[in-house]
Every structure is written in structure tokens, then in C-alpha cells.
Amino acid sequence: MKMNRMIAAIAVILIASQAVIPLKSEAQTKENLRAIDFYEKGLYTQARNEFEKLPEDPVNAGYALLCAIRLKTADYPAMLEKYMARYPYSGLMPEIRYRHGLNLFDAGNYSEAADVLSTVDEKGIDKENIAELVFKKSFAYYETRRYDNAMPGLERVDGMPLGDFSAPARYTAGSICYEREQFKEAIDWFSKSASDPRFSEISGYYIMDSKYMLGDYDYVISHSEEAYSEVPDDRRPHLARIISESYLIKGDADKARTYFEDAREGGNMDRGDYFYAGSLLFATKDYKGAVENYTKMTDRTDSIGQIANYQLGYSYIQTRNKVAAMKSFADASSKKFDPQIREDAYFNYAKLAFDLNNDSSVFERYIKEFPDAGRGELIYSYQALAALYNHDYAGAVAAYDKIENLDKDQAGNYMKANYLRASQLIANGAYRSAIPCLQAASSYAGRQSAFGQLSRYWLAESYFRDGQYSQAREIYTALYNASALDRRQEGKALSYGIAYTYFKEDKYDQAARWFDTYLKSGDRLYRTDASVRRGDCLFMNRKYDDAIAAYGLAIGDGPESLYPVYQSGIAYGLAGKNAAKIEMLSRARKASPSDPFWAESMYELGRAYVSGKDEAAADECYRAIVSSSRDTTFIARALIGLGMNARNGKNYDDALGYYKQVVEKMPGSEFSEDALLAIESIYQAKQEPEGYLAYIESVSRLDKSDTDKEAMLFSGAEQVFYSENYDKALNSLAAYMERYPEGGNYVKAMFYTAEAHRMLGNKEQACDWYRKVLDKAEGKVAEEAARNYATLSYGMERFEDALDGYVRSGNHVGSTLAAYGAKKYDAVPGYAEAVLADNSSTADEKRVAEFLKAKSLLATSHREEAYAIFAKLSSKTKNPEGAESAFLMIQDAYDRGDFDDVKKRVFALSDSGTGENYWMAKAFIVLGDSYADQEDFRQARATFESVRDGYKPGGSGDDVLDSVKMRLAKLTEIENE
Template sequence: MMNMFKSNNMLAVCAALFLSSSALTVQAQSEDGHPVYTGELRDALRLKEKGMTAQSTYNLAEIADKTGNADAEGLSVLGDVLMRVPGYENRLNAFVAENPHSLYVTQMYFAHGLNRFDAGDYAVARKIFGVVELKDLYEGQKDEYLFRKAYCDLEAGRFKDALDGFYMVEKRPVTDFTAPSRYAIGYILYRNRDFSRAQEWFEKASVDDRFTDIASYYILECRFMLKDHRYVTANGDAMYDAVPESRRPHLARIISESWLVLGDADKARKYYDLGIGDGNGPDSRTDWFYSGSVLYAVDDYEGAIRSFSNMTERTDSIGQVANYHLGYCYIQTRNKVAAVEAFRDAALADFDPKITEDAYFNWAKLAFDINTDTSVFNDYIKKYPAKEQEDRINSYIAVAALHDRDYEGAVNAYDKIDELDEDMTLNYMKANYLRAVQLVESGSYRLAIPCLKAAAYYSERGSRFNQLSRFWLAESYYRNDQYDDAIEVFTDLYNTSALYGRPESYLIPYNIGYCHFKKENYPSALKWFDSYISEPESQYRKEALERRADCFFIQKKYKEACAAYDLVLNDYFNVNDIYPYYQAALSYGLVKKADKKVELLSNVMKASADAEFYPEAMFELGRTYVAKEEDDKAFECFSRMAEKVKDSTFVARAYIEMGSLSRNQSQYNEALGYYKAVVEQMPMSGYAEDALAAIESIYQTRNQPDEYLDYIEAIGKGGIKTDDEKESMLFNSAEQIFLSENYQKALVSLQSYLDKYPDGANAYKADFYMAESYRMLDKLEQACDSYRRVIEKGEGSFVELSMLNFSNLSYRMERWDDAYGGYSSLYSAALLENNKYAAVLGMMRSAYKAHNHTEAIKNADKVIADSRTDASVKSEALYIKAKSYLSSSRRQEAYSIFAQLAKDASTVYGAEAAYLIILDSYDKGEFEAVETKVYAFSDAGTGQMYWLAKSFIVLGDSFVERGEYEQAKATFESVRDGYTPSGNDDDVLDNVNIRLKKLAELMAEEI
């Protein structure tokens, strides 16, 4: 609001209108006690009455000189005072000193006070008036005396004394000083912001023609200050034409503000323009503020931006309003980047709570829209914890995340909403399902389970979406060894013929069968495998046939097992697929069909030594030949094993068998060689004891006990095995299986060791090998469980490697917090510099994925500063740093790095940086710059087509903003027709089609 209190102007008007020459007159003394003049003295006084004041004073002075008459002297001095004769003060002071009780002293001081008043020396005049007693003045002088004395108090700022004086005048009979006093009272009350009473006194003063115009003007100001804007607008037009030119800018401002308050922005603009004409433009913060307010009201957003920006500071109450309006002005001019700063400044001020809250919300929304910064929304929710608004915010964040295919972010946002409406529910179940798909693809089944449960819970039970969600829920249960839960869901789907016609439908009995198989419920497993095999669409028929046969075998129904395995071999025989014919051979052996067993096992002679079950089948074939007393064939089998098999356990067994064959043929030296190879080369294989016993037997047979004793002394063997040695042997056996890369069998052997020695010296090694086996079998969650146990209980390099692998797998499974924690531990504990570097890289990447921007930036700096960082990784680190800056609303720092990356638009980071720079221009409303930059990006010949396509979409958007719909349509269609998606997550065509649809609606509205 403008400053309305310009006392000099009001008082100047007052003085001009009613401050005239003194009303002082010299009256003849009468019956009231004053003397009556006679003779020469009367003649002198008559000259004054005729206007000959100077001659009268001269004559009076002569009379005084000749006669010494005090009255003549007093009248002469009074005349000098009235005529303002230079130096009259000396005569006045001398007369008062000689005649302090003279009746003329009061008149002299009164006249003297009037002289100083007229000279504008109000302080001296007030002092002189203070000597004068009201009762000593003539009746006709009293109003003037009271008024002028009060006026002096007014000029001195003694408003209460002045008000009391003016009230005294007003209470007396009406004179020429009544109206001026009323006006002055109005002024003082106006100045004290008592506009209602001030208006009353101005109205009383306006009755006097001298004050009609000026009082009416200030009545208008009072009504304005009382917010009676309708009065102002009703009377302002006529008054504006009538007031003096000098008063019009101020009056125009009042009228303009009133029209603005009443909502007529056009009339407000009209009077604003009148007020700033002829060089009367804004010259203060408040003027610029009002200028911006008017221009904002009439939608002149560019003008409003200039005016608000010209305010020197915007940190007070009107500054908050200015920043708030600036934010909306920038929105209207499409400059979101400037708008977010303006709303932020308005939000950080607390003068107007409503503005603060709304500005905070807009700041938060824009920071999220252009920076993907959710922190401001979070701060807003903490400051304004209204649940309904919080839900709207989280829904907005969730929808944006869905649009960007950030399903994790969408789920997290929706999880914060207690009650979902219909649209939210639809999006929530969609987000959960799509997030689950990502997690399943990364092997993170445990995290997928709650997502799939939510997708199933919120969707219609009979819908395909619900059924598909439950199918993958059951599959995730299975992968997490929750077989009962998996069976329950799969069985329910089966009983309702769920997903009929889809591939998943045919898999349901197969999956139920596997769940029962894992639970060792073999009769039920058989039932479901048979059901699956009977289906026309049985993608996994071979596996189902194998498990069906296994069910018979495990139940010791060997005859049925033979037939079942034959089904597999009849349809799917492969010499390197050893398991089915190996199992079939075992089954035939158990039903006493040795020839069939040999026939089947003989296939292994043609198989690769690297094939799974090669050592088992080859050993079994050799043992079968031994039983058939075909020693040469048996020896060939064991010899092949010793030569080709990686598993030292089987190698040891092969040597022992060859030793036995040699011994049976009395080839003791050869036998000793084989047995000693086991003892000396594979002492921890678990078969060293058997080999040593065979060596002892041979020496005894040859009657060479001393040589046996010499031998065991030489190799340090003797006595009964200790518990530690037995533990080591069991661990070593399991370790050898792991080293042979038979990971499934290794898991069984290692778990057997851990079951027997849970706190054994090699327990942490066993856990490490289990973790590695799970990792190689792509069971990542189980691998992490085992790695975690090594980290907690292990030692040495096993711990360091477990930290590295745990972190890598957690990152792969999108368990960002686990990954970051793992890498942090690795960084602190690693002895190998390469692992320390890997830890920093992992901390940078996982912190970025977890939206921990501070840590992402800190670790990116470490990566950039490391001499081992190559150009590609440095670009990645710069990218992460820039994106983290952007998500922290540190745009200037972010775009400085983007500019650096964009210099090489051939890389994925450089191409995205180029796109973001284009998007920045769009967000600033710089649409011509968008066009220039997009074409430059295209001309650069980048192979990063995704980001180039996204840039052309922004170009199309800029054409829409400029109203160039045909150009926008052509741009969008060129992308639609010429772009090939790079994968399922490619959102280019979706975005283009959405825009084309909206554009068609816009173009239809113009027709």
C-alpha cells in the first residue's frame, strides 16, 4: 500500500487557504476597564483607523517623547510590531522591561507571535504564544490565537497538544477559523490512521467553500484506506478530472488500486498508466510492487516480471507477495526454471501463511517436475501434515514415476497412501506387477513377493491380470523355497482353469509337481507330472518325464523307474545328457538286468568328460565290469576317469579301483603305485585311509612290514584319525566336488559338512563355496545369504571376496541399500587396492540408484580423482554426479557438467546430456533455442537414437507451445514413422502417440 501521509502537502494547503494577516486591532477603552484616549493621543489613533498606520505610529512616538505617556509609548511600540519595523524586538523588550504590567504587553506579544508564525518560524511563534494568556486577549482574537498556537504544535509534531487546541476552536462559535480547525483535526486523525473519524472531520470541513475540494479529496483517501473501494471507484473518475495536475498521479494510484481490489484489472491498468505518465514512473520498492501487481492482474506477465524484478529486495511481506506472483508469471511465460526459484523465495518467508504454503507446494511440484527432486515434497509434507494433501502429492509422484517407468518409485509413493481411489488402485497394482517383473528378471524373488501380493490383492480375482500376478507370486514362492505357499496358489489357479490358453496355464501342473517333488511328496509329484505330460503344450516335457522317473526311483519302484527313464531316452536321448541313461542303468541294475545296465552305461564312453554325471556314470560302468569280471574294460573306465575327470574324489576312487584290479592280478608294484598316488596326492579326499589300508595289506602279503612302517613314517601317517582330521577330510571331499564345478552336488556335500560341523574350522569356507555354487546356479538370493554368513563369521580373503560378491549380487538384484552397505564395508576392510576401487565404484552406483544423492556425489568425486578410472567410467561418474546435483535442485552445477558431457554426443551419457540441455531450454521457455539445439544434436551424427528421438519430441512440444500445430504434428509423425524401439522399456513411441492424440484434440478445437 502506498504511503498516504504527506503532512507538508496537507499543511501547505491549510496555510494557503486560511492563514491571513492578523486580526489584531486597537480598540478604544470602554466600560470594561480599558482607558479612553483623548486629545493628541486620540488623533493619532484615528490616523491608524484610517489606514495611516505609519503616521499614527510616528505621532504616538512624538507624544511619548514629549509627555512620557506610557500609553503613547506602548501604542507606538505596538505599531512597530504590527508594521514589522526592523529591530522592533528591541523596543518591545525595552517597553516590557519598564512596563511589565501594561495592558499593551499581551497585544505586543500576540502580534510578535503572529509575525514569527507568518515567517514560518513556528517553534519561536509557539514559545511567544505560550506567554500570552487567552483571557487577556480581545474576544475577536481568541480563535486566531488558539488556531495558530495549535498549528505550531502540529508543525512541531506535538499532535495531542495540537488536537486539543483545534478542538477548543471547534467548540467556540463559528468563525473563519472553525473550518480550518476541522480540517486540521481530520488531518491529525488521518495521520493517526483513524480514518473513520478523520473522514467525519473532513466532511465537516468540506461545508466551507474554501475546503470543499481538498476535503473531498482526502475523504476519498480515507474511504480508500477504509477499503471502501466502491466509493473510490464511484467518485474517482469525476474527481480525477477536477483535481490539480500535481495531484492526479497520486489519485490515479488510489483509483487504480481500488479497481484492482474490485477485480477490474483493465480499469486498474487504465489508471495505472495515467499515474505513470509524464515521468511519474515507479521510483520505490512499493511503486515497483504495485506496478507488478497491476500488470500481473491484466495478464501482462512480461511487464510484471520486469516490475517485480526491479524491487531492490524481496525479503519482507510485500517481497513475499512479489516472489509469489513472479512464480506464476514465470509459469505463464513457460519459464519453469525461474518459477521454481521465485516460489522457493516466497515459500521461505513466513509473512502470509497462505502464500507460504501455496508457494511451498508450487516450489515442491516444480522441483520435482524439472529436477526430479522429491526432497522438497517431503519437506512440505513434514511442514504441512495434512493427510489429504499428502496423498495427492504421493499420487502425483507415483503417476510421474509410472510415466518414466520407474516402477520402484511408483510403488514406494503409493505405499504412503492409506486409501487408494479407483485410479490409484489401478495404477498401484500395475506398478507393483511391473516392478515385480523387473525383480524377477534380476533374480530378486523375495522382493518380488510383496509386489505380486499387492498386484493380486487389488485386482479383480477372475481377471487375467490377477491370475498372472498370482502365477508369478507362486513362482516366486517356489524360488524362495516356500513350497507350501507356492502349492496353495498354483493349485487355486489350476482349479479355476486360470490363464486358459496362455503358456503359463500349461505350466501350472508342472510347477505343482515340482513343489511336491521338493517337499519329497513323490506320489503327489507323480500325479501332477503325469497331468502336465498329458497336456498338448508341454514345453518342459523332458524335465517332467525325468522327475516322474525320479519319483519312482526314490520310492524304490525300480521297475517303474526303468520304464519311466526309457520314455525319456526314447524321445530325448543325447550322449552328453548322461543323467537319464545313468539313472536308467542304476534302475536296471537294481532289477538284476546287468546287461541292460552295461548297454546304457556304455554310452558314457562317447560322452564328453565335461558332461554332468560323467564321473558317476563312468565309475558305475567300471564297477559293473568288475562285477562281470571284465577287468580290462573296467580298467579302461577307471583309467579314463583318472585322466579326464576334474573331481579328485572320483580320481581317488578310480586309482583305488585300478589298484584293486592290479592287486587281484598280483601286480603289487602297480597296485602300490595307484594306492600311493591316492595317499600322497589326495590325502584329504576321504579315500586315503582305504588306500593306506590296501598298502599295508600288500606289504604284509609280501612279508615286508618294515617297509610299510618306513613308508608311513616317511609320509607322516600313523594312528587313528583325530576329529579335526576327519572334519578336514569331509570338508576336503566337498571342496573337491565344488572345484570340479559340479555345483548342484557340491551344495549337497557342503551342506552335509555344515550340518555335521556347524562351527567347524572350515565352516566359513564351506559357506563361501555354497555361496559361489548358488551364484553359478543363478540362485542369487541364496548366494547372498551364504556370503553374509561368511562376512559375519569368516576371515581373510574369503571375507573380502564375499563382501565384493555380496555387493555385486545385491546391486544386480536391485537391492540398492544392501549393495551400498556391502560396498561401504568392502571399502573399509579391503586389503586389495582393486577391491577398494571396485567398492568406490559400487558405492557411487548403488547410492545413485538408491537416490542417496549426497553419497553418490561424494563417491563420484573419488572415482573421477582416481588415476585408474578410464574415460568411459569417468563419463559415468560425471553423469551420476550431474544427475545427483539435478535431483538435489542444484541445476547450475548439474548443467555445467552436462555441457561437458554433451561435447561427445556419441556416448550414451553425452547423448542424454545433450537431451537434458535441450530440455532445460524448453523448461526456461526458450523455444527457439530448443529448435537450434535439436538440429545441432541431429547434425552431430550421434548413434544414440533414443535420446535423439526424445529431443525431437521436445522440439514438437516447443512447436505446440508456440501454436505451430502443423509443424508439431509433422515432427511427432516423423518420430513415430522413423523410430525403431530398442526394447520393452523404450517409451518413445508411447510418448509420441500420446502427444499426437492430444494435438489432434487441440487442432479440432480451432476448427
């Protein structure tokens, strides 16, 4: 309680306590008896007149001055000054000082009063006045906050016989102790003063306040009704406040609120009042009221501000405003006054930043800031479940990987997340990246469980696709021996997989046996290919008749290419069955020249005709190759074949024409060498050496250097690559690189190798080779390699590699996409700005860049900046980015608890004619959630059911119907409660 209330109470009492006390004069002569009589009767005007008629001496002048002092005349200060100067040792001096001090006291001039009264010699005044002197001097000290000077006098009065100043002294002593926050001592003094009716009520009031300050809330509560009924109006609000707080502390929030409402009626509220009001309303679960009061605090940066922000955060959660809650928890976590509040506020801030902004960095900072809080694994589990819900299996795996010991449920989810992530990677062609996921999935699954066996099967497949054949075979064999995956296609293909691992390692006997095992199983899925590969194994082991039979099975199935026909033809030839070879290879005549083995088949058919002495039929085959094939190597062979037939028929000019075409088309190649030898022989046969010399001079034939030989070998490989026979090209390019590791065309050969793998669908191997090219190449080759490397890497979700490739190739759009995919959210705005600043960027590219910039800003908790962009993009909803932006605006309204805005925006999106049905469905789900939050369960159910019945999923990753199913199940639970 403020000091002036105490002073006012004492002052009223003291004024009523003053009395006229007679003075025992030191000079009672016959002449002044009349004057003294007037003085003692309090007739100070008459007394002064009489004293001033008498001769001046210390007594008469002193009494005249005392009369002036008692009358408080205007001239008494001058009289006092004159008297003290003339009679400093007068016996009336103590009385004069005493009376002057009382005047100063009455006038409220406590500082001077204390100084004057402290000079009074108690022996010079009546004993009856000593208690008043001591008290008023002490009270004057109290008024001037000289408590150390005041307390001894007050204690002295307390020790005197009970009198008018006993209670005031005790009350004042209690007030000093109260001011000093010595509440226990204050209670002792107030208890003494309370026995005086004058101080009973006010002392009881301060006893209550002191008990409250000492934490004796039971006392406050037990005396509350009596005290509250007696307290004056001016003190009622404060008493109501301490009673309210006592009830709140003791857990009776409703009673506390009753008294607080009375306290609030007492007048204007300050910052502390708003804090208490917010705290009280928070305790009574009036969260809206708590928000209203906490937000009226002018400053929330101190210790009570931290508490206010913390409870404000929870209040916003209860009123559905998660966005504001996030800000409040962030503010509370930024202060260190209460470590426990800071830690919990930080955790809630991090959770909301993750939920609302997809910003996981706050969780990371929380774990770093509070490593001993024990919430790390809880956070990782929460992040993992959120990732699973959003089909972000990579994120789920990453989160579970941070948990040291997974519980049963976590282990199950971790196993599924790894398997599903591997499925995504495999679908993208990233088998190597899938291996760790499948290893984890299979290690957590039981070896005999269908899930575990399926995980191991795909692990074997991934090993195989990555060229780790022994590892693949080990798993295939174990599964086969365990009769795993029975009745599933994967189980039927196990022997096929085992066979292929042997085949890739050139172990043809073992491969043939396992291909045979597969074929005998009756499964037809890989029957054609298995027959071909079994034929290849037999062919490599020179079992040509058996190979022909195996190829025949494949041919009967209608193979995709001429390969088994070609191989059968070769086998017939090697078995000495030329007619059968011709019959088999004649199938090529009806095939398309685009078939990878058409040129080979037609060439071998031509050779077979030559062996059968049917050069005309052979020439038809050769001419078909020259006119229709894109494989320059076979065109050269065909031309040489035509030249040979013409030469054998003595048609030398025709033969020279064919051979010279070879030299012109493939200069420096091995075919050119053969053609030049034939040309020399023909000129000799024609006995035209000068013609040969002239021809040689025209083609400037030189001896071949190593550089020429290298170029010739590379040229051949290059021609195969351009013929689009990529398997053969890989072999040719590998031969070149093995022979010329420092060759001038080595980098280009690496690039062609990467390109061949890309065209064959071997994405990871292609990226391996592109990476090698990037480490050595410059110029256009490096640019094209970077572009393809980035494209393939992005498709396999190797976003950091993709970012490297896009940056190297100067692709700003790709860089923006890849940086976002790699979750380098801080970098995305910079790449996006480059797109926006590029005049060559299309409108679609700019829109995508701006959208990803906004999502990255959101993911780094720059929420206002992000939503400014979303608001702009949401105006056009007929594209994916605009529709998603509109949805995010709806989600923001929901997160702020603005359900009217949710409804308005959902129907606006519906009316916009957007074709983005996924985001339209997601928007209606949020609308349903808003109905449920308002406990309009009937409307919520109708909304969810309309989505369920009308929505068609867009793919396996579509989560709409799963979300609806979960919500409908929850509504059913609520309705059945």
C-alpha cells in the same frame, strides 16, 4: 497524502484572509490622537514617527513597538525585548504578543508562534481577532504535530459563528484525523470544509482517500470520474492509484489498469508502486509485466514481499520459466506472514523441486510442516503417477503404500505397479523380494481375472524359488482347480509346479502323480524335465522298470545332460540288467567330459564292464576319467578301479602305482584310506612287508585325529566344488557344515556354498550365504565375499546391501553406483570424490562418478552445482553420461522457457554424432514440446512424428514411443477443439 500538501493549501488561504483591524487605545489623549489615527489607517511608518516624538510611556512606547512589529522592522525584536522588560504589565501586552505571534506564524516559525500565541490574553485583544488567534495558535500546534493541543482550538473555531477561519479550522481538524488514521472522523471534518469554495477540491480529494482507506471502494469508484477531472496535476497520480486499487479490489482489473497507467506517468516508482503494478498486471493476466515489476522490488522479505514472491511464482509458471518459479515459491514459503500463502507456496515449491530436480525431500518436509493441509495423499498419488510414467515401479509402489485408502484408479495403478515391479525383480533373480509385490497385486486383482490369476501364479513361482514349497503348492493347486490361465503357458505348467513342490519335500508318490498329470496334458515345454523327475520319483520308490521308462522318454527328447542316461543305467543295474546298463551308459563314451554327469556315467559303465568280466573295457572307461575329468573324487574312484583290476590280474606293480596315485592326489581322504588298505594287502601278497613299511614311512602315515577327519571331509567337498558340479558340491558342503559346525574350514565352506549358489543362478541364496561369510570372515575370503555379495545385490536392486558390500571391499565406483541406486543422494558426492581422487580409476569410471555426483546434487536441489557438471560432461556426447547431460541441459533450457536455446542445443546434439539414440530421441521430444508451448502445433506434430517413425526402442523399459504417442494424441485433441 503528505502533510506539506495540506499546509500549503491552508497557508495560501490564510495569507489572503489577513486584514488590518483597528486597535482601541487605552490612552486617546489630544497629544497622541494624530499618531493613533495613522496607526488605525495602517500608516505604520508615520504612526511610529509620531509616537516616538511623544514622551515615553507604556502607551506611546507600546504603539511604537506595535508599528515596528506590523512593519516587521529589523529592530523590533530588540524593541520587544526592551519593552517587555520595562513594561511587563502594560495593557498593550496581549496585542503585542498577538501581533508578534502572527509574524512568527507568517514566517513559518510555528513552534515559537505556538508558544507566543498561547500566552495571549484574549481579553486584551479585539473580539474580531479571537477566531484568528485561536485558529493560528491551533494550526501552529498542528504544524509541530502537537495534535492534542491543536484539536480543542480547532473545535472551538468550528463552534464560532461562520467566518474566514471556519473552513481552515475544519480542514485542519480533518487533516489531523487523517494523519491519525481516524478516517471516519476525517471525512466528517472534510465534509464541513468542502462547503467553502477555497477548500472544496482539496477536501473532496481527502474524502476520496479516506473512503478508500475505510474500504468504501464503491464510493471511490462512483466519484472517480468527477474527482479525477478536477484534481490538480500534483495530486492526480495518487488519486489515480487509489481509484485503480478500488477497481482492482472490486474485480474490474481492466479499469484498474487504465487508471494505473495514468498513475505511473506521475513520476518515479518506489517499491510499493512496483508491488502494486505487479499485482495489477498479475490480476489482468499480464504475467510478463508482473514479472518485470515484481523483480524491480528492491526487497521482498516482508509481508508484501511474500505476496510478491508468491504471485511471481505463478507468473513465472505462465511465462514457462519453471526454474525461476521454483525459486520464487521457495522464497514465499520461507516467510510466515500469511500462513495460507506460505502453505500453498511451499506445496508449489515442493512440486517443482520434484518435477525439475527429482527431489522428493521437499514434499516430505511439506507434509511434516503442514500435516493438516490435506494434501498428503494428493502428493503421494502424484509421485506414484510420475514414477509410473518413468517406469520407476518401485517408486510408484512406495508412494501408493503411503495412501491409506486407495480410490478405484489408484488401486488399479497400485496393482499394476506391484506386478511390474515384481516382474523387474524376477528378471533380476530377486524372487524373495518379488513376493510382497505379488501379494499386493493379487490382493487387489479379482481372483477370477486373468491379471489376478497371473499375479498369483508368479507369487507361487516366487514362493517356490525361495524354498516356501507349501505356500507355492497352495496357490498352484487353487489355480489348477479353478482351471485358471487356460490357454496360457502358465496355466499349462500348474501341474508341473505342484509336482515340483512335492518333489522338493521328498514326497515322491504325490510328485510322481502330478508329473504324470503334466505329461498327460500334452504340453511339451517342460516335458523332458518332468519325465526325468517322474523317473526320479519312481527310482526313489524302487520302481526301477517304471523309472527306466520315464527316463527313456526324456532321453528320447534329447536331454541337456547325461543325467537320465546315468539314472537309467543305475536303475538297470539295480534291476539286475547289467547288459542293458552297459548299453545305456555306453552313450557316455560319445558325450563331452564337460557334462556334469559324464564322470559318474563313465565310472558306472566301468563297473558294469567289471561285472560283465570285461576288465579291459572297464580300464578304458577308468583311464578316460583319469585323463579327462576335473572331478578328483571320480578320478580317485577310477584309479582305485584300475588298481583293483590290475590286482585281480596279478599285476601288482601296476596296481601299486594306481593306488599310490590316489594317496598322493588325495591324502587324508576316504579314497586314500581305501588305497592304503589295498597297498598293504598287495605288499602282503607279494610277501614284501619291508616294502610296505618303507612306503608307510615315506608317506608318514599317522592315526587320523578329528582334525584330520574334518580336513578330509572338507577336502572332498572342496574337490567336488572345483569340479564345477555345483549341485553335488552343495550337498557335500552341507554335509561337512552339519558335521563340523565349529570346524576350521566352516567359513570357507560357507563361501563355497555361496559361490555354488551364485554359479547355479540362485542369487538370493548366494547372498544369504555371502552375508553369513561377512559376519565371520576376514582377509581375502571376506573381501571376495563382499565383492560378489555387492555385485549380486546390485543386480537384484538391493542397493543398500550392495553399498555395504562395495564399502567393505573398498570399491569406490560400486559404492557410488549403489548409493545412487539406494537414493542416498547426500552420500553420493563423497563416494564420487573418492573415485575422482583415485589414480587407478579409469576415465570412464571418473566420468560415471562425476555424472552421478551431478544427478545427486540435482536430487538434493543443488541445481546450479549440478548443472555446472552437466555442462562440462555435455561437451562429449558419444558416451551415455555425456549424451544424457546434453539432454538435461536441453531440459533445463525448456524449464526456463528459453525455447531458442532448446532448439540450438537439440540441433547441436544431433550434429555431434552421438550414438546414444535414446537421449537423442528424448531431446527431440523436448523440442516438440517447445513448439507446442509456442502454439506452433504443425511443427510440433512434425517433430513428434519424425521420432515415432524413425526411432527403434532399446528394450521393454524404453519410454520414448509411449511419450510420443501421448503427445500426438494431445495434439489431436487440441486441433479438434
